[in-house]
Amino acid sequence: VITAMSQDPPPRRLVLGNSGYDAVVETLEKDLAEIRRNEDLSRSADFPA
Numbered sequence: 674v675i676t677a678m679s680q681d682p683p684p685r686r687l688v689l690g691n692s693g694y695d696a697v698v699e700t701l702e703k704d705l706a707e708i709r710r711n712e713d714l715s716r717s718a719d720f721p722a
Contacts, residue, residue: 677687688697708715
């Protein structure tokens with residue numbers, strides 16, 4: 674933790690431990706896959722500039 678806080682800039686999020694890291698990465702990858710599946714629909718919500 675001290676090493677992480679010494680970084681410039683320090684991390685906004687720090688996952689500790691192997692199982693914690695693996696669980697967070699798996700969840701984020703699933704979330705990102707869902708977001709990407711809906712990219713066209715998401716982008717279609719913009720109003721013309």
